[in-house]
Amino acid sequence: MSEREPAFDFLSLSDKTVLVMGVANKKSVAYRIANILESCGVNVIYTLRSEARRESLAKLLAGRTTLICDVEDQAQIDAMAAKLKSDGVELAGLVHSIAFADYPEGIRPFHETTRQQFLQAIDISAFSLTSVCNALKDCFANDASVVTIGISTTRMASESYGFMAPIKAALESSLAFLTKSFSRFSEVRFNAVAAGLLKTSASAGIPGYVDSYLYAEKVIPRGRAVSTDEVASTAVFLISPRSSGITAQSVVVDAGMSINYFDASVVSAVTSADVD
Known part of the structure; x- marks a missing residue:
């Protein structure tokens, strides 16, 4: 990570503290x-899922403050919040980049999703935002900003994403209720940040995801997929006071994919394949 001091603090973030949850690699x-x-x-203060994860990231996060917090365990959430409060930490922001879904038999039809799969996924991927924010309410600055990572659309019934779209829809819906509360x-x-398809280690493990990613590159007008840094930059803007008038929103970062499903070259490729 860069150790350079910002030449001009356009985002008004210098010397503030932000908690980042969800670093895996x-x-x-x-x-x-x-x-x-x-x-x-x-x-930046980092929360990591386990001691094993802390050990695996020891070199990457050398010199950084790390806390253990498995969001499936309310006691760990409370302990993390208590630690920050006792240390007098005031958070200008929280980045919630946590998601998990279990596909032990690969991607199956949505109606075959098990209760255990769905409830675990919604607990980790959606409810954890509410639980963490409630625990941290006394640590937030009055004008703090909370940013989570969603998906570009929760209405597209993509088979390669399994049952996660309804989970992300719940996450997105909670933004309005948390803002009001x-x-x-x-x-x-x-x-x-409602991200388009990204090339990450987590996504690579989803059955069928790589093919969808390659298709997205064909549909996106510029001919290349959304980069992780494009999503990250949008998240940083939303954390910053420069976005103070934005709340309870999902900002789509998909490089225009949603406006280009009927691109002539894509349509031609599909119809030509059907003829063959």
């Missing part, structure tokens, strides 16, 4: 967000 969206935040002079005692904002 150097390709993680959370890591790229943290990287940009640090280049803006932000003090927190408005009773603060000006904390809640937004999401």
